[in-house]
Amino acid sequence: MSTTDIEDIARRTQEAHAVFSRTAPEARARALTAVADALEADGEVVAIAQAETGLTEARLAGxxxxxxxxxxxxxxTVRDGExxxxxxxxxDPDFPLGPRPDVRRCLLPAGPVLNFAASNFPFAFSVLGGDTAAALAAGCAVVVKAHPGHPQLSDRCAALASRALTGAGMPPDTLQLVHGQDEGVDLLRHPAIRVATFTGSVRGGRAxxxxxxxxxxxIPFFGELGSLNPVVVTPAALRERADDIVSGYVTSVSGSAGQLCTKPGFLFVPAGHGLDDALRGAAERVAEHRLLNPSISQGYQQRRTQVLDAAATVVAEGAVRVDENDNAWATPTLVRVTLDELIAHRDELLEESFGPLSVVVEYDELGALVPRLAELFPGNLTATVHCASDEVSDPQIAQLVQLFAQHAGxxxxxxxxxxxxxxxxxxHGGPWPSTTNDTNTSVGSAAITRLLRPVAxxxxPQELLPEPLRDDNPWGVPQRRDLP
Amino acid sequence: MSTTDIEDIARRTQEAHAVFSRTAPEARARALTAVADALEADGEVVAIAQAETGLTEARLAGxxxxxxxxxxxxxxTVRDGExxxxxxxxxDPDFPLGPRPDVRRCLLPAGPVLNFAASNFPFAFSVLGGDTAAALAAGCAVVVKAHPGHPQLSDRCAALASRALTGAGMPPDTLQLVHGQDEGVDLLRHPAIRVATFTGSVRGGRAxxxxxxxxxxxIPFFGELGSLNPVVVTPAALRERADDIVSGYVTSVSGSAGQLCTKPGFLFVPAGHGLDDALRGAAERVAEHRLLNPSISQGYQQRRTQVLDAAATVVAEGAVRVDENDNAWATPTLVRVTLDELIAHRDELLEESFGPLSVVVEYDELGALVPRLAELFPGNLTATVHCASDEVSDPQIAQLVQLFAQHAGxxxxxxxxxxxxxxxxxxHGGPWPSTTNDTNTSVGSAAITRLLRPVAxxxxPQELLPEPLRDDNPWGVPQRRDLP
Structure with missing residues (x-):
C-alpha cells in the first residue's frame, strides 16, 4: 500500500469522525445494533473462520x-450515558477561593482510533470485536488493522459492518480495514490517529x-499482551475438591488449544498433592485441537521445548502433530516443578506459552510461597485463589488476595x-507485561473510556454546550452536579 | 545522592504505600486536612517563598x-467515594452468554507516585500541590522531586507535611522529598515507582x-507541559466591549509576570481593531514583576528576542531588567502580526513564551480564520471565544467552539x-503538547483517577472483597449495580 493510500485512509477516517462523533446516542446505538444483527445474520462467516483458524464450529458460533x-x-452503554x-x-459567587464561573465537563470522542486485531478471537477481538465496538460506541471512527491469520474473514466482517453502518445512516468510512504490518505502523505514526488499541503478543505490543x-x-496506546495467570490452591482446598480442581484446570488449560490470554499458566499446589495420575488422565482425554496459524504453532513448539528442557518432571507430555496441510494440532502438555526449581529456572519458565501447556508448581508452605509471588508474577490479567470454604476468614488468604490485587487486573x-x-x-487488563497501560480494561463497558477525552x-451559554452538559439534558444522560 | 540512597527511598515508599494504601477514607481525609491546616498555620513559608521566587506576598498568600x-x-472527594x-x-444464571459469576470492580491505589514539582506555583503545583494532594487522596505514597527554584521552601513544606501525616496516624515516609535532576530520573526508572506526574516545560516533560x-x-506518565491558549475575539464582541477585552487581556497576560501555563499567548482580533493605543497604555501601566529564577529569565529573554525579531509590529515593547542580585524583572511585551504573518513565521512564533509576552493576531474574516486554527493550535490547555451576546446561536461560533473542543482541554x-x-x-489538560496524556486532568477532583487502577x-466471598465492593458497604461509598 502506497503513502498515498495511507493518506487517503487517514483523510477518510478524519472526515468520517467529524460527522460520526456528533451523532446522537440513539442513532449510534441503532448503528451498533445493526452491525450486531448483520454479523449474526451472515451465513458464511463461521465457515470462513473455521477454514482460516481451525477453531471449532461450536466455539466460533459462541x-x-x-x-x-x-x-x-x-x-x-451509549443509551445509558453514564x-x-x-x-x-x-x-458560585461564594466559592472559598473567590467567585467561581460555571464549569461543566464531560467525555468527548478522542478522535480516529486504530485497532490492531488479534488472531485468537477472530470475531470477539478482531474486526468487530471489543475494541471496535468500544470505539464505535464512543463515537470514534475506526481503522482496523486486520490480523494476517484470518484475512478473508476480516474483509467479510468489515464489509458487512460498513453496509450496516451506512444503512443506519452513519458516514461512509466510519469503519475501514487495512492489511499489512507496514500499513499498520504507517497509520500508527499518522497524525490523524488519536488512540490505538491492540491485542497480541508482548513483543508485538511493546514494539x-x-x-x-x-x-x-x-498518543495513548492500549495494548493487551501476555499473561501467566497464576492459580494458587491451598492444602484445604485440595482436600475439599481435588477432582474438581483437576478437571477445571485441565479444561481451562486446553480450551481453544490454550490459545487464550487468560489460560492458567501456573498452578501452585501443596507438595505431596498426589495429582499426577489424575492430571495425566484428564490431559490425555483431551482431543487434539488445531493451532491457529503457522506463526503461533512455531512459537508454541519453541516454548514447549524450552519448558520441557527446563522442567524436572513431565506429567503429561502431549504432542504437536503437523498434518498434510501444514496445520499443527496440539494435545495438552503439563509439567511439574518445585517452587525452588521455578525460581532457579525462572528465565526459561516464566514466560507465556501460547498453547495448551501449563506448569504445576509444588510448594511446601503457603506462608513461604506468598511473599515470592509478587516478584515472580509482577503483572497479570488474572490471578486465582482456590481456598476451602472455611478459609475465607484466614488472614493468610486475605494477604494473598491483597497481593494479587496489586499485581493483577x-x-x-x-x-x-x-x-x-x-x-x-x-x-481485563493488569500491570505490565499483561498490558501496556493498566488504567483501563479491554473487555466490558468500562472499555469505552479509553476512547474518550475530557473537555471542560x-x-x-446553553446553545454552545454539548448535549450532555445542557440544563435541558436533551439526551437524558446522568448529570452530576456539585460533586466534591 | 548514591544508588543506596535511591534504593532506600524506593524501599521506604513501598513500605509506606503498603500501609497507607489500606487506610480507611475518614482516616485519610483527616490526614489531608491535617496537612492543609499545618500549611496554613506555618508562619514562615510565605517569606521563604518570596525570597526564593520573587512572587508577591498577596499572590503567595492566595x-x-x-x-x-x-x-x-x-x-x-475521599469521603464521598464516588x-x-x-x-x-x-x-446471573440467566446471562445471555451463559451463567455469569459475581464480578465487582473498583479503583485501587496504583502504587507509589513520583511527582516532579513545578517552579511557577511554589505551593499549588509543588511539594504539597495538586498532584501530591491527588496521590495522597488516592491512597498512594508519594516521592516529590523538588523544583530547584525553591529548595528551602520545598524542604519546609515536606517537613511540615510529614509531621502532619504521622501526627494523623499515617506511616512515616508517606511523603518523601528528593532534590536533584539525576535523583528524579533514577527514581523514574525505579520499579518501585508506579505512576509519575509532572508540571513544567515541553522539553523537560517530553524527556x-x-x-x-x-x-x-x-508506567503512566502524566505531564502538564506548555500551552499557547488562543483567544478569538469576534468583530461584534469587540464592538460590544473593547475596553473590557483590552483590560482583561493585559491583566491575564501580565499576572504573575505571565508565568502561568494558561496565559493567553495569542489574541485574534479583526483587522482594523484600533486597539494599539489602548493595549500599549494598559501594558505600560503594569508594574514590573520579578521572574521566578535565572533559568526562566534566560528562557524568556531568548523567546522575547525571537518573537520581536519575527513580529511585524511592536505594540508595547516592555523590558527585562536585571537587578544587582541578578534577579530579572519584566514588564509586558505585546506584538502584533497578521494571520498571514503568523503562518509565515509559525516556527518562530508558535511556541510558548513563559513570561509576560503575548501576540495579537489580526484576521480579515472569521470564516477564513476558523479552518486554520486546528492546524496552528493542535493541542492546548485552553481556548477562548469572545463573542457578542447575540452571537451565541451563530453556526460559525458553534463551529469554532466545536473545533476548540477537539484541540483543547x-x-x-x-x-x-x-x-x-x-x-x-x-x-486542566489537553492534547499534546499541552500534556503528555490528555485522558485526564491535573486540577480538580477528577485528577485522583490518574493515581488509581481498576481491579475486578x-x-x-464478602470477607475477601475490598470495602468499597462489600454488600454491607462499610465506607458508605456509591455502588452502582448492574450498569449496562
Whole structure:
C-alpha cells in the first residue's frame, strides 16, 4: 500500500469522525445494533473462520454470539450515558477561593482510533470485536488493522459492518480495514490517529507501544499482551475438591488449544498433592485441537521445548502433530516443578506459552510461597485463589488476595480465569507485561473510556454546550452536579 | 545522592504505600486536612517563598489558600467515594452468554507516585500541590522531586507535611522529598515507582515521558507541559466591549509576570481593531514583576528576542531588567502580526513564551480564520471565544467552539483562561503538547483517577472483597449495580 493510500485512509477516517462523533446516542446505538444483527445474520462467516483458524464450529458460533452481545451491550452503554461522566458545577459567587464561573465537563470522542486485531478471537477481538465496538460506541471512527491469520474473514466482517453502518445512516468510512504490518505502523505514526488499541503478543505490543510513545505527538496506546495467570490452591482446598480442581484446570488449560490470554499458566499446589495420575488422565482425554496459524504453532513448539528442557518432571507430555496441510494440532502438555526449581529456572519458565501447556508448581508452605509471588508474577490479567470454604476468614488468604490485587487486573476466588464475562464490572487488563497501560480494561463497558477525552466548558451559554452538559439534558444522560 | 540512597527511598515508599494504601477514607481525609491546616498555620513559608521566587506576598498568600483548599477538597472527594467507581454485577444464571459469576470492580491505589514539582506555583503545583494532594487522596505514597527554584521552601513544606501525616496516624515516609535532576530520573526508572506526574516545560516533560515509556515496565506518565491558549475575539464582541477585552487581556497576560501555563499567548482580533493605543497604555501601566529564577529569565529573554525579531509590529515593547542580585524583572511585551504573518513565521512564533509576552493576531474574516486554527493550535490547555451576546446561536461560533473542543482541554466563552477553578468539573489538560496524556486532568477532583487502577474481583466471598465492593458497604461509598 502506497503513502498515498495511507493518506487517503487517514483523510477518510478524519472526515468520517467529524460527522460520526456528533451523532446522537440513539442513532449510534441503532448503528451498533445493526452491525450486531448483520454479523449474526451472515451465513458464511463461521465457515470462513473455521477454514482460516481451525477453531471449532461450536466455539466460533459462541464467539459470534459474544461479539454481537458486545455490540448490543455497548448500544445500551451509549443509551445509558453514564459513561460520559457529565459534571456540572454551576457558578458560585461564594466559592472559598473567590467567585467561581460555571464549569461543566464531560467525555468527548478522542478522535480516529486504530485497532490492531488479534488472531485468537477472530470475531470477539478482531474486526468487530471489543475494541471496535468500544470505539464505535464512543463515537470514534475506526481503522482496523486486520490480523494476517484470518484475512478473508476480516474483509467479510468489515464489509458487512460498513453496509450496516451506512444503512443506519452513519458516514461512509466510519469503519475501514487495512492489511499489512507496514500499513499498520504507517497509520500508527499518522497524525490523524488519536488512540490505538491492540491485542497480541508482548513483543508485538511493546514494539507498537514504543512507536506510539515516540511520535512527535505521543498518543495513548492500549495494548493487551501476555499473561501467566497464576492459580494458587491451598492444602484445604485440595482436600475439599481435588477432582474438581483437576478437571477445571485441565479444561481451562486446553480450551481453544490454550490459545487464550487468560489460560492458567501456573498452578501452585501443596507438595505431596498426589495429582499426577489424575492430571495425566484428564490431559490425555483431551482431543487434539488445531493451532491457529503457522506463526503461533512455531512459537508454541519453541516454548514447549524450552519448558520441557527446563522442567524436572513431565506429567503429561502431549504432542504437536503437523498434518498434510501444514496445520499443527496440539494435545495438552503439563509439567511439574518445585517452587525452588521455578525460581532457579525462572528465565526459561516464566514466560507465556501460547498453547495448551501449563506448569504445576509444588510448594511446601503457603506462608513461604506468598511473599515470592509478587516478584515472580509482577503483572497479570488474572490471578486465582482456590481456598476451602472455611478459609475465607484466614488472614493468610486475605494477604494473598491483597497481593494479587496489586499485581493483577482480576482476582478470582475459585473458578478459572478463562471465559471473561462481558459486563460493566469486568476488568481485563493488569500491570505490565499483561498490558501496556493498566488504567483501563479491554473487555466490558468500562472499555469505552479509553476512547474518550475530557473537555471542560467554562461560562458557556446553553446553545454552545454539548448535549450532555445542557440544563435541558436533551439526551437524558446522568448529570452530576456539585460533586466534591 | 548514591544508588543506596535511591534504593532506600524506593524501599521506604513501598513500605509506606503498603500501609497507607489500606487506610480507611475518614482516616485519610483527616490526614489531608491535617496537612492543609499545618500549611496554613506555618508562619514562615510565605517569606521563604518570596525570597526564593520573587512572587508577591498577596499572590503567595492566595496560593497557600488554594493549596490548602485543594487538600480539603480532596478530603471531601475521599469521603464521598464516588471516585472509586464501584461497580457490582451480581451472579446471573440467566446471562445471555451463559451463567455469569459475581464480578465487582473498583479503583485501587496504583502504587507509589513520583511527582516532579513545578517552579511557577511554589505551593499549588509543588511539594504539597495538586498532584501530591491527588496521590495522597488516592491512597498512594508519594516521592516529590523538588523544583530547584525553591529548595528551602520545598524542604519546609515536606517537613511540615510529614509531621502532619504521622501526627494523623499515617506511616512515616508517606511523603518523601528528593532534590536533584539525576535523583528524579533514577527514581523514574525505579520499579518501585508506579505512576509519575509532572508540571513544567515541553522539553523537560517530553524527556521524562520518554524515560517512563522506555522502562522495562512502562508506567503512566502524566505531564502538564506548555500551552499557547488562543483567544478569538469576534468583530461584534469587540464592538460590544473593547475596553473590557483590552483590560482583561493585559491583566491575564501580565499576572504573575505571565508565568502561568494558561496565559493567553495569542489574541485574534479583526483587522482594523484600533486597539494599539489602548493595549500599549494598559501594558505600560503594569508594574514590573520579578521572574521566578535565572533559568526562566534566560528562557524568556531568548523567546522575547525571537518573537520581536519575527513580529511585524511592536505594540508595547516592555523590558527585562536585571537587578544587582541578578534577579530579572519584566514588564509586558505585546506584538502584533497578521494571520498571514503568523503562518509565515509559525516556527518562530508558535511556541510558548513563559513570561509576560503575548501576540495579537489580526484576521480579515472569521470564516477564513476558523479552518486554520486546528492546524496552528493542535493541542492546548485552553481556548477562548469572545463573542457578542447575540452571537451565541451563530453556526460559525458553534463551529469554532466545536473545533476548540477537539484541540483543547477547556473551552471558555468569554473570560480569561488564567485562574483555574479547583472543582470537580475542571479539566486542566489537553492534547499534546499541552500534556503528555490528555485522558485526564491535573486540577480538580477528577485528577485522583490518574493515581488509581481498576481491579475486578470474581466470585469473592464478602470477607475477601475490598470495602468499597462489600454488600454491607462499610465506607458508605456509591455502588452502582448492574450498569449496562
Amino acid at each position: 464467539e459470534i454470539k459474544r461479539t454481537a452481545y458486545q455490540l448490543w451491550a455497548f448500544a445500551e 459513561y460520559l461522566d457529565a459534571r456540572i458545577d454551576t457558578a 507498537l507501544a514504543d512507536i506510539a510513545a515516540a511520535r512527535p505527538d505521543p 482480576r482476582v478470582l476466588i475459585g473458578g478459572w480465569p478463562t471465559g471473561v464475562a462481558v459486563t460493566a464490572a469486568m476488568q 466548558f467554562q461560562s458557556a | 496560593e497557600i489558600k488554594r493549596t490548602a483548599y485543594q487538600l480539603w477538597a480532596f478530603a471531601e 471516585y472509586l467507581d464501584a461497580r457490582i454485577d451480581t451472579a 521524562l515521558a520518554d524515560i517512563a515509556a522506555a522502562r522495562p515496565d512502562p 477547556r473551552v471558555l466563552i468569554g473570560g480569561w483562561p488564567t485562574g483555574v477553578a479547583v472543582t470537580a468539573a475542571m479539566q 474481583f470474581q466470585s469473592a
